[in-house]
Amino acid sequence: MIKTAFWILVALVGAFAVGGIALHRGETINAMWIVVAALCIYSLGYRFYSAWVAAKVLSVDATRATPALRLNNGRDFVPTHRWIVFGHHFAAIAGPGPLIGPTLAAQFGYLPGTLWILVGGVLGGCVQDMTILFLSTRRNGRSLGQMARDELGPVGGFAAMLGTLTIMIILIAVLGLVVVNAMKHSPWATSTVFATIPIAVLIGLYLRNIRPGRVLEGSLIGLALLLLAVVGGGWVDSHPTLRELFNLDGKPLAWFVIGYGFIAAVLPVWLLLAPRDYLSTFLKLGTVLLLALAVILMRPEIHMPAVTQFIDGSGPIFGGALFPFVFITIACGAISGFHALVSSGTTPKLIGNEADVRMIGYGSMMLESGVAVMAMIAATLLQPGVYFAINSAPGIVGVTAEAAVATISGWGFPVTVEQMQFLAKEMGESTLFARTGGAPSLAVGMASIFSSAFGESMLAIWYHFAIMFEAVFILTTLDAGTRVGRFMLQDALGHIWKPMGETSWYPSVLIASALVVAGWGYFLYIGVVDPNGGINILWPLFGIANQLLAGIALCVATGILIKQGKLRYCWVTAAPLAWLAIVTTAATWEKVVSSDPRVGFLAAADSLAAKLAAGALPEAQAAVAPQLIFNQRLDAVLAVLLSLILWVVIADMVRVSLRVVRGQPVPPNSEAPHVHINSIGPSKIGAEAA
Amino acid sequence: MNMQRLTLWVAATWNTIRSLATDDAYDKYLAHHAQAHAGSPPMSRRAFYLQQQQSKWTGVSRCC
Numbered sequence: 179m180i181k182t183a184f185w186i187l188v189a190l191v192g193a194f195a196v197g198g199i200a201l202h203r204g205e206t207i208n209a210m211w212i213v214v215a216a217l218c219i220y221s222l223g224y225r226f227y228s229a230w231v232a233a234k235v236l237s238v239d240a241t242r243a244t245p246a247l248r249l250n251n252g253r254d255f256v257p258t259h260r261w262i263v264f265g266h267h268f269a270a271i272a273g274p275g276p277l278i279g280p281t282l283a284a285q286f287g288y289l290p291g292t293l294w295i296l297v298g299g300v301l302g303g304c305v306q307d308m309t310i311l312f313l314s315t316r317r318n319g320r321s322l323g324q325m326a327r328d329e330l331g332p333v334g335g336f337a338a339m340l341g342t343l344t345i346m347i348i349l350i351a352v353l354g355l356v357v358v359n360a361m362k363h364s365p366w367a368t369s370t371v372f373a374t375i376p377i378a379v380l381i382g383l384y385l386r387n388i389r390p391g392r393v394l395e396g397s398l399i400g401l402a403l404l405l406l407a408v409v410g411g412g413w414v415d416s417h418p419t420l421r422e423l424f425n426l427d428g429k430p431l432a433w434f435v436i437g438y439g440f441i442a443a444v445l446p447v448w449l450l451l452a453p454r455d456y457l458s459t460f461l462k463l464g465t466v467l468l469l470a471l472a473v474i475l476m477r478p479e480i481h482m483p484a485v486t487q488f489i490d491g492s493g494p495i496f497g498g499a500l501f502p503f504v505f506i507t508i509a510c511g512a513i514s515g516f517h518a519l520v521s522s523g524t525t526p527k528l529i530g531n532e533a534d535v536r537m538i539g540y541g542s543m544m545l546e547s548g549v550a551v552m553a554m555i556a557a558t559l560l561q562p563g564v565y566f567a568i569n570s571a572p573g574i575v576g577v578t579a580e581a582a583v584a585t586i587s588g589w590g591f592p593v594t595v596e597q598m599q600f601l602a603k604e605m606g607e608s609t610l611f612a613r614t615g616g617a618p619s620l621a622v623g624m625a626s627i628f629s630s631a632f633g634e635s636m637l638a639i640w641y642h643f644a645i646m647f648e649a650v651f652i653l654t655t656l657d658a659g660t661r662v663g664r665f666m667l668q669d670a671l672g673h674i675w676k677p678m679g680e681t682s683w684y685p686s687v688l689i690a691s692a693l694v695v696a697g698w699g700y701f702l703y704i705g706v707v708d709p710n711g712g713i714n715i716l717w718p719l720f721g722i723a724n725q726l727l728a729g730i731a732l733c734v735a736t737g738i739l740i741k742q743g744k745l746r747y748c749w750v751t752a753a754p755l756a757w758l759a760i761v762t763t764a765a766t767w768e769k770v771v772s773s774d775p776r777v778g779f780l781a782a783a784d785s786l787a788a789k790l791a792a793g794a795l796p797e798a799q800a801a802v803a804p805q806l807i808f809n810q811r812l813d814a815v816l817a818v819l820l821s822l823i824l825w826v827v828i829a830d831m832v833r834v835s836l837r838v839v840r841g842q843p844v845p846p847n848s849e850a851p852h853v854h855i856n857s858i859g860p861s862k863i864g865a866e867a868a
Numbered sequence: 869m870n871m872q873r874l875t876l877w878v879a880a881t882w883n884t885i886r887s888l889a890t891d892d893a894y895d896k897y898l899a900h901h902a903q904a905h906a907g908s909p910p911m912s913r914r915a916f917y918l919q920q921q922q923s924k925w926t927g928v929s930r931c932c
Contacts, residue, residue: 252900254923262887275932321927349932391917393889447925448918455930456889510932519928658930665926681926724932 192218275510511550515727563593
């Protein structure tokens with residue numbers, strides 16, 4: 179009775195808060211409205227929807243032995259306490275994506291992005307993560323690609339592989355671009371980010387040679403050194419000679435990131451990747467906690483309007499209307515296909531009881547969605563004029579500061595050159611104009627909220643701490659992603675020529691890594707030379723690729739549900755799938771056929787080609803124009819390819835489902851046989867593996 | 869009495885932190901090894917750490 183009253187109260191408060199943020203039309207609104215709305219929606223989603231899905235749709239069985247119990251080998255299959263698995267799983271799924279997407283989507287106002295994060299998270303992303311985690315747990319921790327092959331057939335399996343490889347390439351390129359844009363002509367940020375590399379190597383050596391496997395000690399030393407690097411960056415910035423050494427243009431920085439990616443992918447993991455990942459995980463958990471604390475302590479005012487005029491598609495940060503582009507721009511945080519790869523990777527091998535799947539799968543994604551909400555708050559608490567000045571490319575608002583402020587103020591978001599100069603000086607940067615990619619504006623937002631909560635005079639330190647924090651885990655993703663791409667490529671090439679498939683044969687390692695790095699390096703380089711900022715092109719492609727992967731995961735889940743005779747519940751995964759299919763197809767359509775050169779790839783290529791032919795471009799731009807024209811056409815082909823992959827998998831899933839309905843034979847259920855939890859005594863744990 | 873509970877609580881929290889950081893992975897492996905493969909010598913701490921890292925970074929373990 180008291181419980182019922184409590185949940186009714188949560189529902190009422192939630193409805194009131196959502197109504198508040200949706201209908202509010204004043205100058206500013208307090209961020210607590212968004213926080214309260216989010217907390218209520220997550221609580222209701224977890225308490226009711228996830229419980230219902232777990233019990234009725236998935237039929238979670240707490241008496242069924244998990245692979246961690248049956249196959250316990252003390253190494254990768256280890257039954258682990260659910261809070262520990264939750265921590266590992268959350269650390270694995272939470273990357274830079276949920277910080278960047280909402281920051282970019284804030285150009286539509288705070289409302290559309292926030293609503294999509296909340297609704298998409300509770301009904302889409304959380305359900306996807308939990309379902310895939312559950313299905314993989316039932317199948318001894320098989321990967322998404324293997325499940326697609328087993329349950330749907332070879333077509334689905336191949337599409338999943340191709341989709342994963344494509345998303346890796348695009349993801350790494352766009353994240354590389356975000357880092358380059360954050361370091362461009364910022365000696366402080368550049369020297370700090372550079373310093374993180376030797377620090378990681380030092381910790382790698384410590385964890386291997388001095389105190390093997392003592393991760394806590396190593397990480398604490400590393401974190402202290404990283405903080406020192408942030409302060410040291412300020413010293414470099416104020417030193418006249420060193421300053422110039424780290425004052426780099428976009429192109430050399432892009433080459434640095436490309437070279438770094440190659441070296442990192444071929445080095446042994448213990449030297450660079452593993453220690454940096456430990457550091458980035460601790461930084462990430464600490465910073466997210468700090469941000470949540472600061473938002474609750476400071477209760478900042480949101481200055482961005484609920485909805486801006488840019489929902490019509492004329493936005494300066496990326497072109498394209500609210501539908502479908504808000505749903506593409508915010509992938510991570512609402513629904514991210516990439517999570518399906520993690521949910522069918524390490525996590526299912528650690529789960530001690532099937533009942534934990536709900537908390538780990540649904541719960542972790544809820545928390546990640548909460549991170550996205552905080553990123554949205556950090557972006558929208560800035561004055562909108564400042565936000566647009568930081569995030570708009572010079573190709574859109576004008577090259578000079580005067581032109582940029584005139585354009586942006588003309589949109590009704592007043593900002594002055596003096597205001598921007600003052601802000602840049604406070605943040606320890608030479609300029610904050612046209613720092614596209616989302617990282618700098620997020621860092622400004624985080625710095626202002628951190629400094630007001632924990633120390634007014636340290637704005638520049640907080641700003642560069644935030645940049646370092648983003649860069650560290652972007653570099654981890656870049657390096658880990660290149661490695662995964664390399665393994666996939668080696669596997670594929672191994673079918674053509676056997677020795678290429680040997681993952682430790684050095685020629686094969688070098689060739690496959692070089693090919694993967696060349697793939698993303700190309701998109702990164704073009705993104706850097708593009709005067710419109712590159713983010714405008716790459717982020718939508720990344721969003722489409724990520725939603726495609728989510729589509730494949732939901733196809734696998736829907737197919738399995740139908741095969742198991744749960745046709746009447748299949749909408750749980752089929753409805754988010756249908757939405758993603760609509761959104762990605764609409765976005766692809768717009769990106770290919772739109773006649774607006776800011777939206778359509780082909781229109782952009784044609785318009786640039788026309789300008790080039792007419793001799794209307796300045797010399798510097800004319801030199802890169804042929805590359806840009808080719809790239810836009812390539813992007814159009816890529817977008818079509820991605821959508822086609824999704825539709826092929828959907829068709830395959832529908833084919834299998836129709837066969838089920840008609841009683842025709844389908845690939846058999848690949849679930850591991852039922853073993854009762856009690857039949858595995860402590861003495862038998864691991865017997866199967868032994 | 870209260871002191872004792874506090875000590876227990878601190879110990880439990882410390883163990884959780886160690887587990888979250890995978891600091892206790894080798895101890896768990898040793899315990900498992902002693903039980904399941906009592907006859908053969910276990911891996912050294914360093915060999916275990918290196919093998920653990922290798923297998924962790926062969927699949928997708930970090931996201932966007």
